[in-house]
Amino acid sequence: MEEKKVLEELRRYRERDLKYEEGRILGSMCTKPHPISRKVLEMFLETNLGDPGLFPGTKGLEEEVIKMIGEMLHNRNPFGYIISGGTEANITALRVVKKMARERGKREVNILIPESAHFSFEKAREMMDLKYEKIPLDKRYTMDVKYLRDYIEDKGKDVDGIVAIAGSTELGTVDNIPEISKVAREYNIYIHVDGAFGGFVIPFLEERYRLEGYNYNFDFSLDNVFSITVDPHKMGLAPIPAGGILFRDISFKRYLEVEAPYLTETSQATLVGTRPGFGVAATWAIMKLLGPEGYREIVSQCMENTYYLVRRMKEYSFESVIDPVLNIVAIRDENPLDTSLKLRKMGWYLSTCRCVEALRVVMMPHITREHIDKFIEALARCKKR
Numbered sequence: 001m002e003e004k005k006v007l008e009e010l011r012r013y014r015e016r017d018l019k020y021e022e023g024r025i026l027g028s029m030c031t032k033p034h035p036i037s038r039k040v041l042e043m044f045l046e047t048n049l050g051d052p053g054l055f056p057g058t059k060g061l062e063e064e065v066i067k068m069i070g071e072m073l074h075n076r077n078p079f080g081y082i083i084s085g086g087t088e089a090n091i092t093a094l095r096v097v098k099k100m101a102r103e104r105g106k107r108e109v110n111i112l113i114p115e116s117a118h119f120s121f122e123k124a125r126e127m128m129d130l131k132y133e134k135i136p137l138d139k140r141y142t143m144d145v146k147y148l149r150d151y152i153e154d155k156g157k158d159v160d161g162i163v164a165i166a167g168s169t170e171l172g173t174v175d176n177i178p179e180i181s182k183v184a185r186e187y188n189i190y191i192h193v194d195g196a197f198g199g200f201v202i203p204f205l206e207e208r209y210r211l212e213g214y215n216y217n218f219d220f221s222l223d224n225v226f227s228i229t230v231d232p233h234k235m236g237l238a239p240i241p242a243g244g245i246l247f248r249d250i251s252f253k254r255y256l257e258v259e260a261p262y263l264t265e266t267s268q269a270t271l272v273g274t275r276p277g278f279g280v281a282a283t284w285a286i287m288k289l290l291g292p293e294g295y296r297e298i299v300s301q302c303m304e305n306t307y308y309l310v311r312r313m314k315e316y317s318f319e320s321v322i323d324p325v326l327n328i329v330a331i332r333d334e335n336p337l338d339t340s341l342k343l344r345k346m347g348w349y350l351s352t353c354r355c356v357e358a359l360r361v362v363m364m365p366h367i368t369r370e371h372i373d374k375f376i377e378a379l380a381r382c383k384k385r
C-alpha cells in the first residue's frame with residue numbers, strides 16, 4: 001500500500017474509537033494523556049528498557065521517576081520500575097512475596113486479600129499457584145480489619161502476605177492501612193498496597209482528609225508496607241503503558257532477578273522483557289511539568305466534579321452508595337447491567353460494580369460539568385425520572 005492509503009485506512013479505524021474529550025467515557029481509569037506526551041513519544045519511540053545498557057539515558061529517567069514517586073509516598077530510597085500497568089505491578093509484588101515464603105521453607109503461599117481487590121490478583125493467583133483467603137468488607141466497603149486480625153491471631157504463622165487497597169476499582173475506597181500495618185508488624189507479615197488508582201490521588205488530597213478527620217495513609221511511612229502499585233497511566237496523566245511498582249528499598253530486587261545472559265546486564269527483574277521507554281520519559285516530563293501543585297489542582301477539580309455529580313443525582317433521587325472518598329461515584333441501581341447497556345445504546349460508556357448493585361462513574365480529568373449535566377439528563381430519561 002502507498003503511505004497515503006495506509007494512513008487513510010488507519011484514520012478510518014481510528015474514527016471508530018471513542019474520544020475522551022467527547023465526555024462519553026465515564027467508566028475508564030485512564031484519560032487523555034498530558035499533551036507533552038506526543039513530543040516525548042517521538043523522542044523516545046525506539047527506546048527499550050528491556051536492555052537498559054543500550055539506553056542508559058532512559059534508564060536514568062526511570063530511576064528518577066521512581067525516586068519522585070517514592071518521595072510522594074514518603075520513601076527517599078525506593079526501588080522499582082515503570083512497567084505495563086497495575087496488573088504487572090501486582091503480579092511483580094506477589095512474585096516477591098512468593099519467593100520470600102519459599103526461602104522460609106513454605107510450600108504453600110498464603111495471602112490475605114480483600115473482596116474488593118482488582119481481578120489482576122486472580123491472574124497472579126492462577127499463575128503462581130497462590131492460596132488466597134478472601135477477607136470480607138465492612139459496612140464502609142473496606143477490608144474488615146477485625147476479621148483480618150482474628151484470622152491472623154488464629155493462623156498467624158501461616159500468613160505470608162496481605163494485600164491492601166488504596167483506591168478500590170469499584171468504589172474508590174481506601175482500606176484502613178494504618179491498622180492493617182499494626183497487625184502486620186506484630187506478626188511480621190509483608191503488606192503489598194494496590195494504589196494503582198489512588199496512588200496519584202490520595203497524596204494530593206492529604207490536606208482535605210486531614211481537615212475532615214480521615215486517616216487514609218497507605219504509604220511507606222507505615223510499617224511492613226514493602227511494596228506499592230502506583231500507575232502513572234491512570235491519574236498520573238501519563239500515556240499508556242505506564243504502570244508503577246515500588247519496593248521499600250533495593251534489597252527486594254534479588255527476589256525478582258533472573259539471569260539474562262545475552263543482554264547488556266547480567267540479570268533482569270521485570271516480568272516483561274522488551275519494554276518501552278516512552279511511558280517512563282513521559283511520566284518524568286509530566287511530573288516535572290505539573291509538580292505536586294499541578295496534580296493537586298487536577299485532583300481537586302476531579303473531586304469538585306465528583307461532588308457535583310452527587311448533587312445532581314440527588315435532584316433526580318439517585319443515590320450514591322458511599323460518600324465518595326476518591327473521584328469515583330457508585331450510583332445505586334436495581335439492575336445496573338441492564339441500565340448500563342441501555343446507556344451504552346444512548347452513547348454513554350460506564351461500568352457496573354460487583355460488590356453492590358450500582359453503576360460506576362470514574363470522574364477523570366476529561367469529564368467536564370457540561371458532560372455531567374448531559375449524562376444526568378440521559379440517566380434520568382433512561383430511568384424515566
Ligand SMILES: Cc1ncc(COP(=O)(O)O)c(C=O)c1O
Nearest residue numbers: 029085086087118120169196197
Ligand atoms: C486498583 C487497581 N489495581 C490494578 C489495576 C490493573 O491495572 P492495569 O489495567 O493498568 O493493568 C486496576 C485497573 O483498573 C485497578 O483499578
